[in-house]
Each structure stands twice: as structure tokens, then as C-alpha cells.
Amino acid sequence: MGSDRDSRELIDELLQLGQWGKASAMLADLWHQQPVMANAAYIVSRYERMSSELSMTPYRLALLRSFTVEPVVPLLRAAAFASGINLVVQVGDFNGYAQEILNPHSNLYQFKPDAVILAIQTRDLLPDLWYRFTELSSEEIERLIDRIRKDLSDWVKTFRCYSKAHLIIHGLEMPLRSSAGILDAQGELSQVEVLRRVNEGMRSLAREYPGVYILDYDALIALHGRLRWHDEAKWLTARLPIAADCLSHMAKEWLRFIHPLAGEVCKALVADLDNTLWGGIIGEDGMSGIQVGPEYPGAAYQSLQRALLDLYQRGIILAVCSKNNLPDAMEALEGHPGMLLRPHHFAALRINWNDKVQNLREIASELNIGVDALALLDDNPVEREWVRSQLPVAVIDLPQDPMGYAEALRNSPFFERLTLSDEDRERGRYYAEERQRTELRGGTASLEDFYRSLQMEIEIASVTPQTLTRVGQLTQKTNQFNLTTRRYTEQQIAEMTASTDWRVYSLRARDRFGDNGLVGVAIARFDGDFCEIDSFLMSCRVVGRTVETAFLGHVAAEALHRGARYLRGWYLPTKKNDLVKDFYEFHGFKVIGEREKGSLWELDLSNGWTRTPEWITCRVLEEGMTR
Amino acid sequence: MTQPILERIRRIASDLLDIPVQQVLPTSSPDTIENWDSLHHLNLVLGLEGAFDVQFSPEEIAKMQSVESIALLVQNKLSGGK
Numbered sequence: 001m002g003s004d005r006d007s008r009e010l011i012d013e014l015l016q017l018g019q020w021g022k023a024s025a026m027l028a029d030l031w032h033q034q035p036v037m038a039n040a041a042y043i044v045s046r047y048e049r050m051s052s053e054l055s056m057t058p059y060r061l062a063l064l065r066s067f068t069v070e071p072v073v074p075l076l077r078a079a080a081f082a083s084g085i086n087l088v089v090q091v092g093d094f095n096g097y098a099q100e101i102l103n104p105h106s107n108l109y110q111f112k113p114d115a116v117i118l119a120i121q122t123r124d125l126l127p128d129l130w131y132r133f134t135e136l137s138s139e140e141i142e143r144l145i146d147r148i149r150k151d152l153s154d155w156v157k158t159f160r161c162y163s164k165a166h167l168i169i170h171g172l173e174m175p176l177r178s179s180a181g182i183l184d185a186q187g188e189l190s191q192v193e194v195l196r197r198v199n200e201g202m203r204s205l206a207r208e209y210p211g212v213y214i215l216d217y218d219a220l221i222a223l224h225g226r227l228r229w230h231d232e233a234k235w236l237t238a239r240l241p242i243a244a245d246c247l248s249h250m251a252k253e254w255l256r257f258i259h260p261l262a263g264e265v266c267k268a269l270v271a272d273l274d275n276t277l278w279g280g281i282i283g284e285d286g287m288s289g290i291q292v293g294p295e296y297p298g299a300a301y302q303s304l305q306r307a308l309l310d311l312y313q314r315g316i317i318l319a320v321c322s323k324n325n326l327p328d329a330m331e332a333l334e335g336h337p338g339m340l341l342r343p344h345h346f347a348a349l350r351i352n353w354n355d356k357v358q359n360l361r362e363i364a365s366e367l368n369i370g371v372d373a374l375a376l377l378d379d380n381p382v383e384r385e386w387v388r389s390q391l392p393v394a395v396i397d398l399p400q401d402p403m404g405y406a407e408a409l410r411n412s413p414f415f416e417r418l419t420l421s422d423e424d425r426e427r428g429r430y431y432a433e434e435r436q437r438t439e440l441r442g443g444t445a446s447l448e449d450f451y452r453s454l455q456m457e458i459e460i461a462s463v464t465p466q467t468l469t470r471v472g473q474l475t476q477k478t479n480q481f482n483l484t485t486r487r488y489t490e491q492q493i494a495e496m497t498a499s500t501d502w503r504v505y506s507l508r509a510r511d512r513f514g515d516n517g518l519v520g521v522a523i524a525r526f527d528g529d530f531c532e533i534d535s536f537l538m539s540c541r542v543v544g545r546t547v548e549t550a551f552l553g554h555v556a557a558e559a560l561h562r563g564a565r566y567l568r569g570w571y572l573p574t575k576k577n578d579l580v581k582d583f584y585e586f587h588g589f590k591v592i593g594e595r596e597k598g599s600l601w602e603l604d605l606s607n608g609w610t611r612t613p614e615w616i617t618c619r620v621l622e623e624g625m626t627r
Numbered sequence: 628m629t630q631p632i633l634e635r636i637r638r639i640a641s642d643l644l645d646i647p648v649q650q651v652l653p654t655s656s657p658d659t660i661e662n663w664d665s666l667h668h669l670n671l672v673l674g675l676e677g678a679f680d681v682q683f684s685p686e687e688i689a690k691m692q693s694v695e696s697i698a699l700l701v702q703n704k705l706s707g708g709k
Contacts, residue, residue, distance in 0.1 A: 037674035038642040045645065070666050071673050237685045238669050244676040 011046060020053040028082040032397070035248050037071070040078040047081040056086040059262045061254075062113035062165075063089060064097035066124035068240040075251035083255070083413070085262055094239070095124065101155045104162050115166040115261050116159070117254060121217070121241060122172040122195060133179040133191045141194055149201045156209055166211045168257050171199045173218040176226045213257065213418055220253050252413070259413045266375040266394050266414040268347070268367055269311060270360060273322035273329055275379045277301060277341065279402060282328045283579065293338030300402040305340040307406040311415050312345055315424030317367060317431050319348040321359045321376075325579065326351045326544035347431030353480055353543065353579075356383050357390045367431065375414055379405075451546060452615040458547055459508040460554050461621035463497050467506050470518045474537060478521075479576040481548070482537040483569060483583060484598075488523075501526050502534075503558065507551050509542045516542050522555050531559035533569035536583075543579070550612040552587055554620065560605045567605055572598035632705070633698045639678055640694060643670045653695040679705065 507520030
């Protein structure tokens with residue numbers, strides 16, 4: 001409660017200072033933390049003070065109702081404000097919905113709503129079917145069904161004559177307990193079946209008219225539990241059938257319809273990989289170590305993937321943004337037997353060590369959509385906060401427990417759609433194919449084809465006066481792909497190049513997307529039979545494309561050429577260079593010494609070494625070969 | 628009666644009746660506060676039920692006619708079981 005007070009005081013201060021954006025973000029935060037009545041009233045009153053200062057989507061909603069809805073309105077408006085929608089709500093007369101629809105001069109039409117919700121419930125609309133079902137004959141029941149179908153049809157037809165607004169009709173809810181008890185499910189005449197028939201009629205009526213939708217009120221109540229939803233005391237005293245702690249669920253459900261109608265939806269979802277799409281870290285735990293599959297704990301991640309596939313079928317574009325080595329991640333995406341999502345489901349992939357904010361910007365521009373049309377799914381609260389503070393991306397908050405991930409995603413209103421075209425259904429596939437056309441020459445999705453399509457060229461040279469500064473810089477600031485993290489000044493590098501025992505190589509890389517510049521340094525020291533790799537480092541922008549293999553291969557070839565038999569190198573672990581802990585092992589080196597500071601690796605050059613991959617064109621500059 | 632409960636109720640009433648907290652006194656009632664009509668009363672009841680995790684009976688709701696009497700009622704419910 002105390003911190004709650006403090007944040008309110010801070011918000012009021014910000015409002016006085018005219019810092020609208022910050023105040024708005026704090027109000028949204030307050031709402032997400034405690035979506036309760038008292039906060040709703042406060043949040044609405046503060047948003048109203050600054051609504052003209054913020055760029056929010058204005059939306060007008062009329063509520064026609066057969067029961068008390070007033071307490072839901074502040075909850076609805078607060079939730080809408082927190083999602084960037086300035087919602088103006090008009091509530092119709094109690095039980096006056098039919099008159100308001102039928103009278104062209106009613107308050108309803110004068111209000112000029114963008115959308116109308118017809119909030120009705122079975123006991124008000126069909127009291128005989130609700131209260132007296134067991135007394136009715138089958139003929140009477142049929143007459144009641146025909147009657148309500150005709151009424152509903154008249155209302156919708158009339159509404160369409162007078163208004164172009166969207167119309168959302170509450171479907172009928174089932175009774176807590178059928179009038180006939182368990183007999184209801186046995187006999188020919190079932191109360192539940194009859195109500196379902198009315199609902200079916202409503203759905204086909206809605207399909208006849210564009211812009212008319214059904215809210216499955218019964219499913220909503222069932223989701224939260226009929227007994228918990230209903231408050232008999234409030235119903236009998238105030239005609240409010242919804243319990244205090246379910247009012248916000250009603251508000252949220254209405255808002256789920258407003259989001260797609262007001263255009264406040266996300267077109268693409270960008271997912272993290274490690275500990276989001278699977279459990280564990282692929283770069284560390286490997287294919288056999290990560291968790292995703294039909295059994296616990298991998299099942300939690302599989303059910304999240306199933307939820308993502310549902311979004312994909314709905315036309316939501318999927319993308320990946322993950323800090324990882326590309327080959328590691330691709331191996332899991334392509335080959336892990338527990339994965340439901342495959343590379344062809346993703347329209348954009350940013351698997352690298354770059355900043356998430358930069359990657360999200362790139363994804364938006366690659367997909368040709370606004371950054372504000374992106375949603376982020378990431379298990380790391382720090383990344384979520386960072387992105388939230390930098391970009392207008394819809395960030396989905398995930399609970400601690402991965403078993404809650406799928407529900408958190410399905411609960412988000414940003415992916416709701418009210419219509420689905422054939423194009424929507426095909427959209428995910430179209431985008432993914434487009435990516436493959438762009439990224440993979442030939443169109444097949446194997447990793448090798450991907451490498452081939454990059455048309456990589458590298459250029460290896462001895463350090464020159466022109467490259468000295470950059471080489472020194474790289475040893476100073478490279479942290480992740482750096483085997484020994486030894487820092488050298490320009491002067492020290494110059495001294496090494498002057499000595500016959502040392503060689504300092506620089507690496508340039510380019511691909512068909514452009515020149516990456518000077519991105520790698522290797523320093524070798526020769527001592528008789530041995531060549532020791534003193535430093536081996538690369539900028540993270542080219543990591544994961546097998547360039548490192550080509551570079552190491554060149555060092556090995558030069559070592560043999562200069563009479564060495566063994567190539568050696570230390571891996572000295574730091575907080576940041578976990579990325580390269582398997583580098584030597586991967587390239588066939590054997591560990592020959594383990595110390596506290598790190599491990600020493602050796603390769604017998606007479607047995608050969610990992611060759612330059614055939615998809616990389618390697619050029620060695622002449623001056624690098626002299627001496 | 629404990630002060631914290633009265634204070635919390637004053638703040639909740641201030642939010643839900645849409646008036647400054649300074650104007651919510653222990654003696655405040657539907658007679659002294661203009662906004663306190665039947666719909667605001669319902670909002671207040673729902674807000675209190677949520678905030679204190681209690682449920683009021685129709686008889687209790689009818690008797691909630693001043694801030695002080697509400698505080699006493701909440702106090703009793705919290706100490707005497709629901």
C-alpha cells in the first residue's frame with residue numbers, strides 16, 4: 001500500500017510538471033500491477049486530465065444492457081487508457097436496449113458510437129426458458145425460440161439501418177444448474193440444448209451482417225467458474241450479476257473486441273529462443289540438453305509453441321530475436337524433435353549478439369511494418385524492461401513459471417482478430433517464403449545453403465600501418481568472441497610485427513549484404529615445433545557464419561608452412577567469453593593442460609585441420625605471405 | 628477502531644466518490660457528500676469488498692451510511708471472521 005501511495009504522489013507531480021508521457025507510463029504500470037476498482041477511478045481521473053496531450057486512439061462505445069454494468073465502466077476505461085485507447089462510454093437505460101435500437105432518435109444514435117455492445121443475459125432475455133423451463137411444453141419452447149430469433153433479427157436489421165457502428169452481442173449463458181438437475185442431460189428436452197440452439201441462431205444472424213459479432217459470454221463465465229462469477233446478493237439487491245472480483249474480467253473481455261476494432265493490434269510477434277521457446281540455453285546445453293517436447297518440463301515450452309502456431313494460423317507474423325550463435329540456434333530450430341515451430345514459420349530471424357532494440361527495429365523494417373505493430377515475447381524481465389523503455393513495442397509479461405507462458409500469450413488482447421481472410425491464413429507462410437527467397441539462394445532451408453547464399457568473402461593479411469589502430473582497438477574492446485582477452489596497445493602490436501617470432505593477422509569479411517570491415521585478429525607466436533595462438537578474436541557481427549573456421553584454418557596453414565608441428569592455444573574464461581568455450585574442441589584440438597586460469601589446447605598439424613568451408617572465398621593478401 | 632483501516636477506507640472512498648480525501652470525514656455520509664448516490668454506493672461497496680477481501684450482506688450494505696459505520700463494519704468482519 002505504501003509504495004502505491006508513493007507512486008500516486010509521483011504521478012501527480014509529473015502531471016503538474018507536464019511530463020505526460022512519463023505519467024502515462026506510470027499509470028499504465030499501476031493498472032497492470034493492481035487492476036482494482038479504487039485504482040481504476042484514480043487512473044481514469046488522471047488520464048482524463050491529460051487525454052488531449054497524449055496521442056491515444058479515440059473510441060466511442062455504447063453499452064446497451066439488461067443488467068447493472070456501471071461498476072465495470074471505470075475498469076474498462078482504465079484498461080483501455082493503459083492500452084493507449086481513449087475510450088468514451090455511454091451506458092443505455094436499464095433494460096431499455098430494444099427501445100434504444102428501434103428509435104432512430106434515441107440517445108444511442110445521437111451518441112454516434114464506433115461500437116455498441118449488447119450486454120444481455122439469458123434470465124432477462126428469455127425469463128421463461130430460465131425460470132420456468134420444466135413447466136413448458138415442447139411447443140411452447142419452440143414458440144419461444146422462434147420469437148427470440150425474430151426479435152434479434154429485427155433488432156440487428158433496424159440497427160444496421162440507423163448506424164454503421166460495430167455491434168457486439170452477448171451470447172446466452174447457461175444456468176448454474178439446470179432446472180431439471182442431472183435429468184436435463186438425459187431427456188429429449190434439455191434446457192442447456194435449447195439455449196445452445198438460440199446461440200447458434202445468433203451466430204448465423206451475425207454472419208449475415210458485416211460488423212456484427214458474438215461475445216461468447218457463457219465461455220467467459222465458464223473460464224472463471226460459474227459459482228465464482230455469480231453473486232446472488234448483488235444480483236438480488238442491485239441487479240449486478242457479476243461478483244466484485246470478476247468485474248475486471250468482464251471489462252477485459254469487452255476490451256478484447258475493442259482492440260481489433262480500434263486497430264490497436266500487433267501484426268507480428270518476436271520471440272526469444274533460450275528459456276522462452278525451449279528450456280535451457282542452446283549455446284551451453286546443446287541439442288540434447290535443451291527442454292522441449294511432450295513430457296514435463298519440455299511440455300510447457302511445447303504448449304507455448306502450440307499457442308504461437310495458433311497465432312500463425314490467425315495471420316500473425318512470427319519472428320525470432322535471440323542472443324545466440326546462429327548455427328546453434330538453427331540446429332535446434334531445424335532439427336530438435338520436440339520443436340513444433342520450424343524456420344519456415346518465421347518471417348525474420350535476428351540470431352546474433354546485437355542489442356535487442358536494434359534487432360527489433362531491423363525486424364520491423366524488414367517486415368515493412370511499424371515498430372508499434374510488434375510484440376515481444378521474452379522470458380528475461382531485464383530485456384523486457386529495456387525494450388519497453390526504448391520502443392513502442394507491446395511487451396508481453398511472462399510469469400516466472402514456464403507452465404504459465406502459453407496462457408499469458410493467449411490472454412494478450414493484441415492478437416485478437418474479428419475477421420480472418422484467406423490472405424490472413426496464408427500470411428505467415430508468405431512472409432517466411434519471402435525471407436527464404438531473400439536469405440537463401442535456391443529456396444531450401446538448410447544451414448549450408450544459408451551460408452552459401454551469403455556469398456562470404458574474407459581477406460586475411462598481416463597487420464599494416466593502415467590497420468594497426470583498428471587491430472589494437474579490437475584487442476581492447478572485444479569481449480565475447482575472444483579466447484584469451486589479452487589487451488594490447490598499438491605500440492605493443494607494432495613491436496610484435498617487427499619480431500620474427502610473432503605474426504599478427506587481421507581479417508576482413510564481406511558478404512552480399514555489404515562489407516563488415518576489419519572484424520578479426522589472430523596473434524601467433526612461434527617457438528620451434530610449436531606455434532601458440534596468443535590471441536584469437538572476432539567482432540560479434542560476423543560470429544556464427546563459420547568465418548572463424550576459415551580464419552583458424554589460415555593460422556594453422558601458416559604455422560605448418562613455417563615449420564611448426566603443433567598448434568596450441570589457451571582458452572581463458574571471463575564473464576563474457578562463454579561463447580568460445582568450445583571453440584578449440586569444435587575444431588579438433590585436444591586439451592593438454594587445465595589450470596585455474598583456463599585450459600590449454602593443442603592440435604597436431606600433421607593430422608590436418610578443419611578446412612575452410614567451401615562457401616567462403618578466402619583471399620590472402622600478398623604482403624601477408626612475404627617473410 | 629484502528630486508524631489504518633479508517634485511513635484506507637477514506638482513501639478508497641475518495642477514489643470511488645471522486646472527491647479529495649480531505650473532504651472524506653468519519654462523519655461523511657450520503658447526506659453530506661453530493662456524489663454519494665446509489666450507484667456510487669455500489670461502487671464503494673465493490674471497491675471495499677475487493678480491497679479487504681470481504682463480502683457484505685444486503686442488510687450490511689443498507690446500514691453502511693457513514694464512513695465511520697463502514698470502518699466499524701469492516702473492522703468487525705476482519706476480526707470476527709467473515
